[in-house]
Amino acid sequence: MNLATKDIQHNLGRFTLTTVGIGLLLMLVMGMGGIYRGLVEDAISLVERIGADLWVVQKDTRGPFAEISRIPRDMEDRVLAVPGVEKAYGFVSHTVQRQYEGKPLRLTIQGLSWPLDKGLWLPIAAGRGLRQAHYELVADKSSKLQVGDKIALGKEIFTVKGLTQGMTSQAGDSMVFMTLNDAQAVQFNQSPESIRIERSARVNRLLNIDLGQTQPQMSERAGGLSSGIPALGTVMISAVLVDIKPGCNIDAVAKHIGSWPDVSVYTEEGQ
Numbered sequence: 304m305n306l307a308t309k310d311i312q313h314n315l316g317r318f319t320l321t322t323v324g325i326g327l328l329l330m331l332v333m334g335m336g337g338i339y340r341g342l343v344e345d346a347i348s349l350v351e352r353i354g355a356d357l358w359v360v361q362k363d364t365r366g367p368f369a370e371i372s373r374i375p376r377d378m379e380d381r382v383l384a385v386p387g388v389e390k391a392y393g394f395v396s397h398t399v400q401r402q403y404e405g406k407p408l409r410l411t412i413q414g415l416s417w418p419l420d421k422g423l424w425l426p427i428a429a430g431r432g433l434r435q436a437h438y439e440l441v442a443d444k445s446s447k448l449q450v451g452d453k454i455a456l457g458k459e460i461f462t463v464k465g466l467t468q469g470m471t472s473q474a475g476d477s478m479v480f481m482t483l484n485d486a487q488a489v490q491f492n493q494s495p496e497s498i499r500i501e502r503s504a505r506v507n508r509l510l511n512i513d514l515g516q517t518q519p520q521m522s523e524r525a526g527g528l529s530s531g532i533p534a535l536g537t538v539m540i541s542a543v544l545v546d547i548k549p550g551c552n553i554d555a556v557a558k559h560i561g562s563w564p565d566v567s568v569y570t571e572e573g574q
Contacts, residue, residue, distance in 0.1 A: 346473040349413070350574050352424050355544035356553050358574045359391075359566050367396040367541035368473070368574075374566060378543050379416075385559055387551035392416035393540040395486040398476060403454055410446060410479045411472040412456075414486025420544075422480050430465035436482050441465040446477035457492035461485070487538050 346368070350358075358367075359374070359382055366372020382391040395414030400407055415422050415433070422432045425441060430450040433439050440461045442448040452463045461481065470478040481489075493501075509521060545560075547553050553570060561568040 357545035359543040373539040390546040392419040414483035417482035428468040457489040
């Protein structure tokens with residue numbers, strides 16, 4: 304101990320620099336560990352809070368968070384018919400960026416299958432949750448939105464009814480929760496000019512084939528609403544969330560649904 308004290312006194316400057324260097328290194332390691340744990344928490348917090356037993360997504364994707372997933376809305380009915388399934392409800396997730404009060408506002412929109420999923424699991428820090436099917440949303444505090452604020456998304460004006468705490472995406476974007484139909488309306492919103500161009504293109508394609516030349520009256524249908532054309536599919540959802548009946552084997556149900564050629568299935572842990 305005496306030798307160590309004498310050595311420190313003899314090389315005080317070197318000892319001080321070494322101590323500072325080791326301290327900075329420890330701070331860096333602790334900081335990296337904290338950042339990593341924060342990223343993991345952001346990535347899994349939503350999955351854990353929803354608490355679905357299974358996630359049904361597009362075939363060969365890791366959606367809806369790791370990559371884009373698109374499956375038809377009627378997948379809910381198909382899944383619900385599987386033995387052992389108690390509830391099956393749709394889910395939509397996508398990111399938007401808008402101008403709000405002169406500043407860019409980036410949000411990750413989560414669409415909940417109203418009224419099966421009213422977001423009762425959300426960590427409400429102020430205000431309340433969703434109570435009606437349209438024009439309401441719950442935002443995270445990190446978005447800087449306040450209860451009562453109104454924000455234009457798509458063609459509608461939404462009112463902030465509640466605020467959550469700590470609900471951000473793995474990219475750091477604030478999460479916003481609304482009903483699934485509202486989320487789809489925002490996601491697939493098009494400008495009037497885009498709709499006009501699309502309808503004109505449909506008419507031109509029809510007139511360039513034999514069917515259009517022999518039945519030109521069909522051009523009125525082709526130039527109308529997409530919902531009025533049976534050949535066009537409905538808007539897609541990101542995933543179907545599945546709750547299994549008590550006592551049923553989750554792995555068996557997952558294997559059954561996973562055998563379908565158009566979807567992939569993940570347990571809560573896998574997701």
